[in-house]
Amino acid sequence: MRIGIHTSTSGRLVNAAVKAKELGANCFQIFSASPRMWRAVMPPREQTDEMRTYREEHGLAPLVIHDSYLINLAAPDEEIRRKSVAAIRDELLRAAAIGAEYLVMHPGSAKDDTVERGIGRIADSLEEAARELEVSGVTLLFENTAGAGATIGRTLEELTELRSKVEGRVPFGVGFCLDTCHLYASGFDIATEKGLNETLADAGRILGLERIPVIHVNDSKGPLASRLDRHANIGEGHIGLEGFRRILNHPDLAEKAFVLETPIDQPGDDQRNVDALKSLCRKRRTTTRKSS
Numbered sequence: 001m002r003i004g005i006h007t008s009t010s011g012r013l014v015n016a017a018v019k020a021k022e023l024g025a026n027c028f029q030i031f032s033a034s035p036r037m038w039r040a041v042m043p044p045r046e047q048t049d050e051m052r053t054y055r056e057e058h059g060l061a062p063l064v065i066h067d068s069y070l071i072n073l074a075a076p077d078e079e080i081r082r083k084s085v086a087a088i089r090d091e092l093l094r095a096a097a098i099g100a101e102y103l104v105m106h107p108g109s110a111k112d113d114t115v116e117r118g119i120g121r122i123a124d125s126l127e128e129a130a131r132e133l134e135v136s137g138v139t140l141l142f143e144n145t146a147g148a149g150a151t152i153g154r155t156l157e158e159l160t161e162l163r164s165k166v167e168g169r170v171p172f173g174v175g176f177c178l179d180t181c182h183l184y185a186s187g188f189d190i191a192t193e194k195g196l197n198e199t200l201a202d203a204g205r206i207l208g209l210e211r212i213p214v215i216h217v218n219d220s221k222g223p224l225a226s227r228l229d230r231h232a233n234i235g236e237g238h239i240g241l242e243g244f245r246r247i248l249n250h251p252d253l254a255e256k257a258f259v260l261e262t263p264i265d266q267p268g269d270d271q272r273n274v275d276a277l278k279s280l281c282r283k284r285r286t287t288t289r290k291s292s
């Protein structure tokens with residue numbers, strides 16, 4: 001199974017991989033620049049090489065990059081949208097240089113405009129950002145949101161509409177990342193067996209399970225349908241340990257990379273969350289599963 005966690009590149013790119021390995025993870029997520037600043041620099045070749053070598057040696061895959069929190073391709077404000085286009089272009093370039101398999105992005109917020117027009121602006125902006133870009137190894141993943149305010153991506157329908165508007169207009173693959181906290185906060189009751197089965201059936205029908213390579217595993221401080229984006233440690237929120245046991249062992253999710261984005265309130269919380277996920281995974285027998 002692929003169990004991972006968001007780690008820090010502070011000091012040097014490879015530090016994030018070393019930390020993931022130390023924590024016992026076999027995949028991980030990073031920010032490729034400060035997520036709260038517009039300015040970003042390309043990591044030097046020496047550091048990207050070092051990252052590739054370390055990941056190969058230790059079998060750390062996939063590497064997921066999370067985009068900057070400032071980027072909003074759906075923004076009705078033209079200056080913010082233009083800055084966002086430049087920033088997502090740089091995110092894609094850095095992801096390719098670092099060798100990341102996935103770039104996860106928040107679709108954005110239409111603010112006081114309609115969701116429909118917001119989705120249109122995201123698609124147009126991505127096409128603009130991707131012009132003459134050579135980043136074929138990277139797949140862009142739209143992350144579902146907790147649904148606060150006018151954020152796009154609260155429903156599976158919005159996510160799939162977004163993908164269908166973008167597909168064919170950009171020179172890279174486009175898929176999805178589902179965040180368990182955001183699912184729960186936006187009203188999908190994945191804490192129960194029935195709710196999880198229904199959610200995954202809907203995700204399969206609407207998004208296609210094969211288009212969801214990454215699951216963000218976060219417990220939820222906010223109750224069901226609260227639209228609160230507050231991540232809790234595994235077992236300390238409303239989804240709970242039994243909820244995560246079912247999620248991690250669900251046959252529909254067997255091939256997915258599970259990546260933690262849990263808070264570090266106390267030293268050691270990162271290790272405890274990785275350990276918690278591992279302890280919930282059932283040992284799978286190697287059987288030939290029929291491919292769907």
Ligand SMILES: [Zn+2]
Nearest residue numbers: 066104106143
């Ligand atoms: Zn996110």
Ligand SMILES: [Zn+2]
Nearest residue numbers: 143179216261
């Ligand atoms: Zn997330």
